[in-house]
Amino acid sequence: MKTKLVLNFNPEASNLPITHNLTAKYGLLVNILRAEIDEVGGKMVIEVSGKAESIKNGIDYLKEAGVGVRPIKEGVRRDDDACTHCGVCISICPTKALSLDRETRKVIFTEEKCVACGVCIDACPPRAMEILI
């Protein structure tokens, strides 16, 4: 199975090799979607894949290491009323989560493909895209 997690670190936890440990100790595949660090700690958005049991154990490990863990269902939300279906977002979305339906010419947002990178946020002229993490 696959799940997306938001991790919050205090400065101490920022020094731990946690993504390495998730892979080495729990056999999880880790895809880092976003990572940022500043003077008060860090934040990371990852997608982990593996067996359900391993994911659970991995999450327990993170919690023990003092990392805040929050699963996310959606990272970016579209305001359907604001979207004009122009399509300016489709060529900048790196994962093709935003695409144009060739028949209806509406912009389709496939949330499962979205990695919450946020490049669409400031590219959207009617400001229909909002990042939630």
Place this chain on the structure above:
Amino acid sequence: MKKRIPPGPTSSGKSFADISTRAQNGDAVVMTAMEFKEFVRTNGIKKAAKEVDIVTTGTFGAMCSSGAYFNFGHSDPPIKMQRAWLDGIPAYAGMAAVDVYLGATELDDSNNMMHGGAHVIEDFVRGRAVRLKATAHATDCYPLKEIDTYVSLKTINQAVLMNVRNCYQNYAAASNTSGRTLYTYMGKLLPELGNATYCSSGELSPLLNDPLYRTIGIGSRIFLGGGEGFVIWEGTQFNTGVERTPNGVPKRPAGSIAVLGDLKQMTSEFVKGLTFTRYGATLGLGIGVPIPILDEDMAKACAVTDKDISTAIFDYAQQTRARPVLAEVTYAQLGSGEVDIKGRRVPTSPLSSIYKARRIAELLKKSIAKGDFVVTEPVQRLPLDRSFKPLDTMNDKEAME
């Protein structure tokens, strides 16, 4: 004065007046541009010219050269507004007492360039209250020095959308060869030819279906922002001399129209405040124009498809007036989602909503068919001999030569 050719009937065709009367009686055959092209594919030009009376076109996109004028009525005591702001966005008040013009790209005094006149225009259309502040010098006839109040489309005396350049006939496409992301009025252009953007509804676009302005002219009634409006003049930067296909379709930005309509009739579905990051505000606007099929030439013009319309992709990395052309492409290629630039497959993005353009063509068709929307013959044709002069720095003598 140059003699203008009236847009009247041709020997083998139908007259504008006949078509308009038939439409008002509910007897006209009206098709959207999408339906008409399909009809021509199946039945040919001759049959289409004979059987179809009106084709409805549409476009929805960022139209920067837009704005609205307002007359607020008089306060008591009266004021001759010298400076005015609508929700903090400066409006031009140099037209006597209580008339102001709010430009779509006007920005607030803060430097974030996120909120502008276009957003205030959308707020008005949505029925929201907008804060009006104005200051004045105070005169014996207009003693009030300042006013701070709220207005909305319910209270305001007159509110009129008046745009000097809309509905461009064809438009340039954009890409970026530099190493950094560019933020432009053509959207976010990714480095190293990361994407290309374009902005026209192509085969649905009004002036691309009437390339020589035979039916769209001054006085044409149009769909404007969800209400009715009129073409009031040639648009600014009107430029007829660009290269054209044998059918007259321009290969570069050419004609445009200046339009006007009652803001109180409009809807936020077709009037949207837009923000282009680090460029500023602009107005997303929907326009639809009915085109009477006067004869076979008009049928041929309206049969144009995205394969027949081309434009150039310019390199926005060059900060000059004459940007280099990276590729010549058709709207069919642009619409496929990818184009070839210098051997690279570059993903494309439209800035113009085909979804909304189609909706406008549908709505206009329905309202013509019901007899609600009356198709009008222009009182004067748009010019066919305009060039686009540049702005160069020169001294007073040179400027008079």
